[in-house]
Amino acid sequence: MKSADISVIPEIKGKIDLDGVAKHFNVLSEEIINEFSGSEIMFRGIKTSSGNQTANLKSIEGLTTFVGDEMEEWQSEDDYDKLILSIRKKGIQNRVILIMNPSDDEHFVYKKYIQDTHRIEVIDGVEVQISTHPNVLHIHTSYLDNVENVSETFLAEVADIKRKSEKQAHEAAIAEVGLCTAIEGSDAAWAWKVKYDKIYHKAFQKTKYAYVVIGRWADIAEGVIFTDWEEGDFDESLPYLYGQDYGFSIDPTTLIKVAVDERRKRVYVKEKFYTKTQLKLNGVYNMNSSHIDDPDDLIVGDSAEDRLIADLAELGLNIEECEKGPGSVKAGIADLQDYTIVVSPDSPNIKRELKTYVWSDKKAGIPVDKNNHTIDPIRYAKRRFKKGFSDIDDSIFDLF
Structure with a gap:
């Protein structure tokens, strides 16, 4: 996994150095060994198109924890299941940690852990599906959880995406209900507002801000070709x-x-x-x-x-x-x-x-x-x- 030694491994090594325990670790190109406890962190690529890499991973003895990064890129549920079933060491909690940006609701992670077992959490107007599966702890984060550590440029870009998404939702609502011609404060104006808000909210769930920024699981992928x-x-x-x-x-x-x-x-x-x-x-x-x-x-x-x-x-x-x-x-x-x-x-x-x-x-x-x-x-x-x-x-x- 050639990218690990220039991405994930330096990040973990930085945390080891920060804790002042570097003398206990041997950092190699594809693994980090804790020389004090004997435990290992191994880094491997998942070649799901051929199946060869998952077969190699399944042959590794003693795995207790699997961390899958960028899981939105992993498309084979069969390969995933075979690997997860190989993590079965007795006498210790076996864990699977999946890190991903939510993609679309056809992804096997959504179908497996979220589709039929979830609650809705509203984050900045976006309905986010949170798993309630009995074997899952679902932690969902967005830029709103880390505002103090992101750049002003990033925040400006997000604000622009949100503004365009709000405009898109507004235009969708107006296209369906039309402009309000009723007298302000009247029952007709109130009824129009209720209908407008409902359609606006529904349309907002399908915007770039909802899917890309906040991380709602999409009912269609971003950039989809056929919409009609x-x-x-x-x-x-x-x-x-x-x-x-x-x-x-x-x-x-x-x-x-x-x-x-x-x-x-x-x-x-x-x-x-x-x-x-x-x-x-x-x-x-x-x-x-x-x-x-x-x-x-x-x-x-x-x-x-x-x-x-x-x-x-x-x-x-x-x-x-x-x-x-x-x-x-x-x-x-x-x-x-x-x-x-x-x-x-x-x-x-x-x-x-x-x-x-x-x-x-x-x-x-x-x-x-x-x-x-x-x-x-x-x-x-x-x-x-x-x-x-x-x-x-x-x-x-x-x-x-």
Whole structure:
């Protein structure tokens, strides 16, 4: 863990020096040893993408305390569970300390320890979810707990974020209730104020000040790409096709049913399957065959797997490659943003990705290349709708 010796270790060494007990400690590049008691603090990186590092950590004997820093970056609940279950030394309290900036409510830490067991604590107008899980001590801090130790520049930046967030919440409330035209002090003015305050408060919970500064767990990630979506039934009266993404290594294989209502500018999507099981050719064929509505249904697959698509077609599937080219991702996103996306209730992974698919560079139109294993197939299918179908009378699409 090369970053530890320039970040965490110097900080701990500073505390040791401050206490005047440096002679009892041997500070190395990846661990600190207390030569008086024999205890050790080890520093290791968590390579969750490959699993190798967590496997190495699990093999370390005698762990009694695990401290996970920047836990918002750790996405694998399975790796976390395997590691935590390895901390089981008898005769001493075993502890797990998770340090993180709250991210979004799809993160496994939220689901595991907060989602169903929490209370609300209001901090500067922000409703913060505090865990009441019986095995958890949840300590939530913000800049307000440390004002005397932060710079004036930082406080000015925070004040600017808060001012913009208040303006955002005010504009959202006015957009819904309108300006008050009632006489001040009247019942009508009071009723307007009650409604305004309720909407303002709700909107304020979704601002940068709430999420980034105070640390409320977000129902969507910051910088999310798709905001115009809702849950609703798939419109089975519309023509449809399927988009597909292929997972190898740690990525999932997915199949998404898609229909487009051009008249109402709505894209209906339904998760047919989302599996992290590593499928070979016959596995993909069998999964597709059992999940499409009709044997002749069209599937549009990721063109990066052109050989797999050709082999699936040889086996009898009606499948073709998606169209890709320079700027196709940016154009596809822009196209989808012109529509309301309607997600079937039984599509948890689509909903999760819509909440967490964010920009890497919004100005350049470049998304972060993750949380897109259902969204990419939707994009492939939506683009295919523009071409029409050789075996379907294209005039049918003029009806929708």
